[in-house]
Amino acid sequence: MSPCLAPPKPVTFEGLKIEPAFVKVRASATLRNFKISNERPSPLHRHPYHQPSRQPYAPPPPRPFIQEDTLKAGQIQIERKSFHLTLKENPRGRFLRISEEVGGKRNSIIVPTTGLKDFERLFSEMIKASDELPSIKSLPKAA
Numbered sequence: 001m002s003p004c005l006a007p008p009k010p011v012t013f014e015g016l017k018i019e020p021a022f023v024k025v026r027a028s029a030t031l032r033n034f035k036i037s038n039e040r041p042s043p044l045h046r047h048p049y050h051q052p053s054r055q056p057y058a059p060p061p062p063r064p065f066i067q068e069d070t071l072k073a074g075q076i077q078i079e080r081k082s083f084h085l086t087l088k089e090n091p092r093g094r095f096l097r098i099s100e101e102v103g104g105k106r107n108s109i110i111v112p113t114t115g116l117k118d119f120e121r122l123f124s125e126m127i128k129a130s131d132e133l134p135s136i137k138s139l140p141k142a143a
Contacts, residue, residue, distance in 0.1 A: 066090050087113075 071094070072087040084099040094113040099106055111119050 066092075 068088045068090045070086055070088055074085045076083045076085075080102065082101045084097075084101070086097045086099070088095055088097060096111045096113065096116060096119075097108055098111065099108040
């Protein structure tokens with residue numbers, strides 16, 4: 001009998017005896033990588049310190065209310081998107097909130113006023129690049 005056809009023997013791993021009836025071995029084509037999976041839960045993965053929760057999942061408590069004063073607001077519609085720019089102030093400082101509304105969903109970013117000059121510079125560079133670079137549609141097709 002060749003070694004490949006020999007009946008499987010029990011395997012001992014870290015003091016645990018794994019019977020061949022519960023072990024599946026999947027080998028790759030190169031036989032370098034193989035995976036062993038148990039059909040039943042492994043006793044090695046017990047978490048004695050983890051106790052199941054007796055209460056169903058509860059959402060986190062709401063954030064405390066922080067007073068925000070609106071200093072200036074504006075809105076622009078571009079294609080099917082609506083952008084809202086709002087300059088606000090709260091006890092932590094001033095900031096610009098840029099919100100995008102598409103299909104009833106709203107996403108926002110907040111830029112602190114300390115970074116508005118850098119934001120403006122980068123925004124201007126993007127506008128300049130958009131005007132100077134040719135459109136992909138106008139480029140010749142590769143043969």
